[in-house]
Amino acid sequence: MAEKLNKLPKVTEYFCDEDQFSPGNACCPGCIMELNLRLVSKIMGKDSILLGTPGCSAPTIHGQNDRAWHKHSYYACVMTGVASSATGLARYYKKAGIDATIVCHTGDGCAQDIGIQTISGAAERNENIIYICYDNEGYMNTGVQRSSATPYGAATSTTPVGLKSIGKTTNSKNMPMIMAMHDIPYVATATLSHLEDYAKKLTKAKEMVKQGFVYLHVFCPCTVGWKVKPDSSITVCRAAVQSNYFPLWEVGNGAYRITQPVAKPKPINEMLKLIGKFNHLKDQEISVLQQQSDNRFSILQALCSIRA
Amino acid sequence: MGLKKEEKYIYKYEACWSDGNNPLLCLNTGDWRTSRPVINNEICNGCGICMTFCPPQCISIKDDYFLINLGFCKGCGICAKECPKKAITMTQEGDYADDCKI
C-alpha cells in the first residue's frame, strides 16, 4: 500500500506547519470547527497570532491560567473587540517593523451580530488582518440561540417551533456579501467538505493580507445545535455546496469567481432533510428558503459576470 | 493597611498570560467515545480522506497504514462516513469492554 499512500489528498500539500493544537480539546464529537482550527493552524503556521472571543472556539483558543491549548501566540478579546484588537496588534507591529500574521477566528454571533461594527470599521480602514468567521448559524456555545446567521425556518432555543411559530421568521444576513461590498482585497467563502478549495483560499489569504483586510466565511455545521448526527457534518457541508445554498466563491480586488461551480444544483431540500432543525418545515416554507437561496445565487452569478 | 505584605504567588505573571511552552492542556477525549472506528487494511486504498477530515486529527500514517489514536478519537464517525471504500467500521465500545484494565 506504500505507493498508494503517496497519493494523499491535495490539501496536505498546502500544510506548512504542524498542527499546533493539543490533541485532546473540548470540542464536541464531530465538531468541524475543530477541524477548521487545526487546518488554519497548519496553513497559517505556528508564527501566526490567533485572536478569539467567547464562543465555541474560545475554550480551545484561550488557555487556563498559565497553561495553553496550543502553541500559537494568542490574544483573547471581548465580543465587541476582535477586529479592533487585531487592529491594535497589526498597527503596533507595523510601527515596530515586526512581521506577523494576525488571524481572527470567531463565530457568526461575534462576526455578524455583536462585533459587526468593528469588522466593518477595520475593513473600511483596510487593516492587515485575516478574519475567519466559522458560521454555525447561531449562538451555539451559549445553548443554540438564534443569530443573524440563522436561516428562515430554523428551530433554535430562542426561535422555538410552537403552535404559533415555525421557527425563525426572518432571513439570515448575507455576511460574506456584506464584506465583499466593503471593497477589501479578498473575501471568500469556504467549507470543510471542500478542503483543497479552502486550503487554497487560506493560502491566498495569507498573501492578500499584505494588501489589507481579508475575510473568510466558513460554513460550519454544529452537530448539537443543528441536530445533525456527529458523523454527518461533512455530508451537510457538501450538500450545502451542491444545492447552491452555500456556494463557494471568492472576490479578489473586485473580480468575483465561483470556485466550485455546481453543474446540476440539487434542490435545497436534499440538504434540509439532513438537518434536524429544519425537520418541521413544510413545502411552503421550504420553497421560501429555496427562493431566497436562488436569489442570492443569482446575485452572485451577476457579480461573477462583471468583467473586472 | 492594604496588601503591602509579601504574598506568595503561584504564577509568575502579573496578569492572565498562558505559555504554550508549558505542557499543553489536554483532555482524554478518547474517554467520550461510545463507538470505535476500525480500519480494514485489506480494503483501504490509502487515499487519506479519513485522515484529512478527522476533526481532532488523530489519524496518522504508520508503516504504510493509517493508525487511529484512540486516546483522543471522540468516535464521531466522520472517517467511516467519508471513506470512499467503506473500509472503516464503527464498532460499539462495549465490544471492547474486556480490554479495560480495572
Place this chain on the structure above:
Amino acid sequence: MTARSKNIKVITGNTAAAYAVLRCRPDVVSAYPITPQSELVEQLAKFHADGLLDCEYVAVEGENSAQNVACAAVMAGGRAFTATSSYGLVYMYDTMLQTSGYRAPLVMVNVNREPPGIHAVYSGQQDMICTRDSGWIQIVVENCQEILDTIIMSYRLAEDYDIQLPVMVNYDGYYLSFLAESVDIPEQEDVDRFLAPLKEQPQRMKLVAGAGTGCGSHGIGMGFVEYRKKHMAAMERSKELWDKIDQDFKNEFGRGYGGQIESYRCDDADIVLVATGSAVGTARTVIDAKREQGIKVGLVKLRFFRPFPVEKLCHILKGKKAIGVLDRSICFGWNCGPVFQEVCALTRHIGIMPMLSFIDGLANMDITKEHISGMVDEIYKASQNKPYQELTWLP
C-alpha cells in the same frame, strides 16, 4: 532643575493634552471624537499629518474600538494613547475592564462630561464616577499646565514595571477643555530624559508572534484570585510611586503638584474643604479670603481618586473639627457626593467629626466663589457644634 522653560503658549486644555501626547512619543493613537474632547483628537491628527507625531494613528469607528485598539497595542509591547469623554467612556466600559485586568499600561484622557440618562452636553464628573471600580488609576487635574504635566507623569507611572496599570487622566470639560491658559510646553529631549528610567527596567510581558504565549487566558480558581490580588497590590504600590514621580518631575521641570493630593493651608486649619478638578482654583481664592476673616480653613485638592489616597488624607484630616467635601457628581443610593462617601469611610482611621457633602457644578452650573464661601461657612458652623445640614445641593 535641569529643564528650562522656553516654549510658553496660550493653549486650551485639549491642546495641552495633545502636546503632552506628542512629547511622550506613543506608537499607536486611537480615538473617536466626542464633545468636549474632539479638539484633542483633531490636534493629534494634525500633529500626525504634519509629520510631527510619528505613530500609527487609528481613526476608529467608535470608542469601544478605540479602547480595544489601544489595549492590544499596549499588550503587543507599544505605548498607546486614547481619549474620550462621557458617553464614549461608558461605551468602552467592557474593554476598560479588560485593559486593567490585562494590566495594560495605557494612558487615557477622559474629559469629564455628564454621562447619558439626562442628555447633557455639559461638564460634570459623573462619567469618571461610573467607572471607578474598573481597576484603573484615576487622576483628576486642575488646570491646563497640570493636564500636560500629568499626562507625561502618567506614562512614568503606568509603564513602571512594578505597576503596569492603565491611568485615566480626568479634566473638566468646558472649564478646562476649552479654557486657554499659558502653558509651558517642555522640550522633547527633557521629556525623553524624564521617561528614560522606564527603559532601564525589566521588560513587561509582550505578545510576540511565535513565542507561544497567550494574553487573556481564563483565570481558573486560585489563578483568578491571584491576579485580582496582584492587581490590587499594584494599585496600592502606585500611591507611593506617584508621589516620587511628582517629586522627580518637580526636580526636572520645576513644577510639582504634591503627588496624590495637594494640601493648601491645612497645617493649622480647624476645618478643611476637599475638592477636585477646576473648582480647586476658585476654592483657593475663597480659602485665602476666609483666612483673612480669621476662619482657620484649609483646602485639600484630591488628585488621585483611584487608588484613594487613604494614608495622605488621614494624615491631614485627623484631628480637624469638621470636613466638607465638594463633589461635581452624585452617589446614587447614598444621598451624597461620591468623594464625600469615600472621605466618610476614613472615619475608622480619623475618628468621628462633622462631615458635610456639597453637590455643585452639575451640568456646567458654575461653582462660584459665593457657593464655596457658603460651604466654608457651613463647615465652620458644624465645627462650632451648631446644627448643620449634611447634604447641600447648590445652587
